[in-house]
Amino acid sequence: MKALRIILILAAVAILALVPWFGSDVLIQFGINALLLAVLAQGWNIIGGYTGYASFGNSVFYGLGSYGVAIAMVQWNLPFYFGLGFGVVLAVVFAILLGIPVLRLRGHYFAIATLALAQVMSAIVSNVALAGRNIGLVLPPLNNDPLFYELSLGLLVVATLTIYWLTRSRFGFGLIAIRENEEGAAVMGVNTTLYKTLAFALSGIFSALAGGIHAYWITFLDPESAFDISLNVKMIIMAVFGGPGTILGPIVGAFSLSAISEVLSSEVTSIAGLFFGVVVVAAVVLMPRGLADMLRRFRKTGWRYFSENIRAHRI
Amino acid sequence: MDLLAQILINGILLGGLYAVMALGLALVWGVLNIVNLAHGAFIMLGAYVSWHLYTYAHIDPFLGLPITAVVMFCVGYALQRGILNLVVRAPMFNTLLITFGLEVVLTYLAQLAFSADFRTINPPYAGHSIFLGPVVVPMVRLMAFGVAIVLTVAMWLFLLHTRLGRAIRATAQNLVAARLYGVEPRHLYAMTFGIGIALAGAAGGLYGTVSQINPYIGATLTAKSFAISIIGGLDNPLGVIVGGLFLGIIESLTALYIGPTFADVASFGVLVLVLIVRPSGLLGKTA
Numbered sequence: 335m336k337a338l339r340i341i342l343i344l345a346a347v348a349i350l351a352l353v354p355w356f357g358s359d360v361l362i363q364f365g366i367n368a369l370l371l372a373v374l375a376q377g378w379n380i381i382g383g384y385t386g387y388a389s390f391g392n393s394v395f396y397g398l399g400s401y402g403v404a405i406a407m408v409q410w411n412l413p414f415y416f417g418l419g420f421g422v423v424l425a426v427v428f429a430i431l432l433g434i435p436v437l438r439l440r441g442h443y444f445a446i447a448t449l450a451l452a453q454v455m456s457a458i459v460s461n462v463a464l465a466g467r468n469i470g471l472v473l474p475p476l477n478n479d480p481l482f483y484e485l486s487l488g489l490l491v492v493a494t495l496t497i498y499w500l501t502r503s504r505f506g507f508g509l510i511a512i513r514e515n516e517e518g519a520a521v522m523g524v525n526t527t528l529y530k531t532l533a534f535a536l537s538g539i540f541s542a543l544a545g546g547i548h549a550y551w552i553t554f555l556d557p558e559s560a561f562d563i564s565l566n567v568k569m570i571i572m573a574v575f576g577g578p579g580t581i582l583g584p585i586v587g588a589f590s591l592s593a594i595s596e597v598l599s600s601e602v603t604s605i606a607g608l609f610f611g612v613v614v615v616a617a618v619v620l621m622p623r624g625l626a627d628m629l630r631r632f633r634k635t636g637w638r639y640f641s642e643n644i645r646a647h648r649i
Numbered sequence: 650m651d652l653l654a655q656i657l658i659n660g661i662l663l664g665g666l667y668a669v670m671a672l673g674l675a676l677v678w679g680v681l682n683i684v685n686l687a688h689g690a691f692i693m694l695g696a697y698v699s700w701h702l703y704t705y706a707h708i709d710p711f712l713g714l715p716i717t718a719v720v721m722f723c724v725g726y727a728l729q730r731g732i733l734n735l736v737v738r739a740p741m742f743n744t745l746l747i748t749f750g751l752e753v754v755l756t757y758l759a760q761l762a763f764s765a766d767f768r769t770i771n772p773p774y775a776g777h778s779i780f781l782g783p784v785v786v787p788m789v790r791l792m793a794f795g796v797a798i799v800l801t802v803a804m805w806l807f808l809l810h811t812r813l814g815r816a817i818r819a820t821a822q823n824l825v826a827a828r829l830y831g832v833e834p835r836h837l838y839a840m841t842f843g844i845g846i847a848l849a850g851a852a853g854g855l856y857g858t859v860s861q862i863n864p865y866i867g868a869t870l871t872a873k874s875f876a877i878s879i880i881g882g883l884d885n886p887l888g889v890i891v892g893g894l895f896l897g898i899i900e901s902l903t904a905l906y907i908g909p910t911f912a913d914v915a916s917f918g919v920l921v922l923v924l925i926v927r928p929s930g931l932l933g934k935t936a
Contacts, residue, residue, distance in 0.1 A: 386742075441741045443924055447921050449872060450875075450876075450921055453869065453872055454913065454917045454918070457911065564753075570749075574746060607753060607756075607760075611753030613750075614746060614750025615754065618743050618744075618747040619732065622743050644735050647735065648737070649734050649737045
């Protein structure tokens, strides 16, 4: 059973890796977007799903990663990979400097503080000369979609392996303990401040790398698009819809929701946004533990699964 | 000196409006323990209701406020009764997420229904001003300020002295005990949420007379309302007046001395700073 599962996953990765050789341009471009969103969902999974800190500000890391690449390539004429590294450094510095105070907050307060940070970043960056102020930066074009596709896929594999490692390492158990009961974790000897900050930084690293790849692919960025708040909506919904705190849930959520929204937005653009909102509302009411949990239990309980979820939380 | 006086007056007038914006959020948060991330979107909807009343039925935006409030109350009551009551006992993250989803739905619905164009509500007296020595007080802003203060004080008296107000306060303190005294929680929660949304709608009507509206103003207004609730505390509706004036003055001063683009940065900076120094709020209850 376990060997079968590993073979299935390897086969799926292999098929995904072969897409650029037989897929159309449209499929490859859709793939890059879906893979990068899956990376963001996995990044959020580390801090939101495993550590239990619902960050509404991971778009900040994405924006910092984008600007890391853009500043390094446009202003300093450095290669792309150096830019990715610079973006990661920015994200880690941000995660530590702001994470230490903000991660002291719990529940609503943490969520709103991160949301507020996400809202001010574009206003701050549009006043920075190095980042091109509010005009933005134009990167040198590189017309190589298969390369961007494979980079995104590689990043998703690394992110997922990291999460797999979390589920069986001392560090990961520490994070889960913080999610379940933070005082309890502290009593058991978990250095909660250190663990939370590391989780925030780790989540930021993957988001920054996704942002960096996206910036070089799109070749243009401005403060509004780099620090787009609606990106938070997407990554959280994808992670929660698929199953927060599971290894493969956010990927399933990201792929399925990207595909549906792609079909919908070919009709009317704003319908896709509306769809995301409706999915969140329905998912919170009917399957608050995500698709993974639903599939597991649906076999036993059938349609009662939904009514039981409602009964558990309604007044 | 004149300039400073003018800026302070602007900040105070803005602050009154901010107070009534935050009032509904603080009420819902305090009683239902739901931080309504869709609050700003309801303000936006209220602004559009007022705009339609003024543009198509020619109802004065200030006289039309009760209609806006009643419409929004019905929306809020139905949403709480139909959807939010189903998740009200779920973990904090779920209620946060569902209101986040509602915000997205409302924003895109507004975009589909009203288009993304900027709108303003311009009554005939929009250009009038009162001159206090060198200081100019725009008529509309002064009226919006007056209505906002009246609404906030009326809310305070309502919570203190009416039967429904007492039931709401009792529920906020202890749901089980309130139930023993005959409070029907499903109805009461829906009433509370409805009143919160009616206040948001009224705030939106006022906002539309002093500022431009479009479907995307919601998220920023939610964060501002949250900041004001945090500064003012949830226990007493009059606290939001303190929080609103504080934020209004800070924003006006920042816009003058640092730059208009930094006004929002300043308000969120204050929010994050307050959260870090006093995570449970400056005058607020402990979480």
